[in-house]
Amino acid sequence: GYATQVLVLAYSSAPSRDPRTAELKTKIQRAVRVIEDSQTITGGWGYEPKHASSHEGSVTVTVVQALRLARDTGFVVDKEVHDRGLKYLIDSQKRDGSFKYALMEDRSTPALTAAAITAMHGFGEYYSRSIRRGLEFISDPYRHPGELEWTFYGNYYAAQAFYRAGGRYWRDWEQRAVPWIVDSQIPAGHQMGYWDDRDQGNSPAPKGRAYSTAMSVLALSVPDGYLPLFQK
Numbered sequence: 001g002y003a004t005q006v007l008v009l010a011y012s013s014a015p016s017r018d019p020r021t022a023e024l025k026t027k028i029q030r031a032v033r034v035i036e037d038s039q040t041i042t043g044g045w046g047y048e049p050k051h052a053s054s055h056e057g058s059v060t061v062t063v064v065q066a067l068r069l070a071r072d073t074g075f076v077v078d079k080e081v082h083d084r085g086l087k088y089l090i091d092s093q094k095r096d097g098s099f100k101y102a103l104m105e106d107r108s109t110p111a112l113t114a115a116a117i118t119a120m121h122g123f124g125e126y127y128s129r130s131i132r133r134g135l136e137f138i139s140d141p142y143r144h145p146g147e148l149e150w151t152f153y154g155n156y157y158a159a160q161a162f163y164r165a166g167g168r169y170w171r172d173w174e175q176r177a178v179p180w181i182v183d184s185q186i187p188a189g190h191q192m193g194y195w196d197d198r199d200q201g202n203s204p205a206p207k208g209r210a211y212s213t214a215m216s217v218l219a220l221s222v223p224d225g226y227l228p229l230f231q232k
Contacts (some may be wrong), residue, residue, distance in 0.1 A: 001035070001059065001066045004028065004066035004069075005065060005069055007027060009227065011024045011204055020175065024224075026077060027124075029075060030049075031066070031070075032066075032070050032075055035067060036047075036077070036081045037050075038050055039081055039084060039085065041087050042055045043055075043086075043088030043105050044056065044057070044088040044102070045063050046087075055088070056101055057101055057102065057112050057119070058101075061115040061118055061119040064123065065122045067081070067082070068123075069229060071149060072228060085123060086125065088125075089116055089119055092116065092133065093116070093130055093133065094177040098112075099112055099113045099134065100136045109148075109154075110138045110141040110147060110154060110158075111148060111153055111158075113134050114142075114154055114157035114160075114161045115157040118160045118161050120134075128231065131143065135169055138158060139172065141175070142154075142158050142177065144176070144198065145173070146180045149204055150204070151203060152195065152197050152203075152211070152219075153215060155167070155215070156215040156219045158173060158217040158219075159160075162178075162221075163230070177219070178220065181216050181220060184216075186199065194209045194211045194212070195216040196212050197212040
């Protein structure tokens, strides 16, 4: 999912007459087909690129955003894949507004809910009741952005969810999360300016500097709108 997003962004800014652009186009077309073909019977996506029953929300959001970027750049995306994916997300929402990790698993978290809201944006849903309920669910937890599980991952998707919602949702997150992200940047000798989730006690499965830094920089860059993915 993430890799396809990067390829599409590279393609959208590549010179049209460069032979490498045509090669890039072919690879993106293949990536889109793989994503479509690996949609599970539930409508979501799992970790393996194959048509199976395993699925979960944190993979689904990455491929949904990849498909949205590809479609907006001119690639053909199957409408049935779109419709099944949107239904999957709607069906995974709980009564309290949160979104489940997977359809058959009741566990939900603020981070997964922020990701699900962002995935629904990828399907063109911005003002639905599901979106409003999800935003209300994550509004209170993200008043303490550094205390949540999956902190860097969650704030990356919360930034997108709240920014598109605007108003008090964005104001509240920006006033609390941006200072926390900036203050948690780690200097180390001459290697200044990285983040590391291994220093966060609330990260269940830490990934290290590269991952944490990428998520932090992307979260901070959302309101700048440099990437099509973040534009309203």
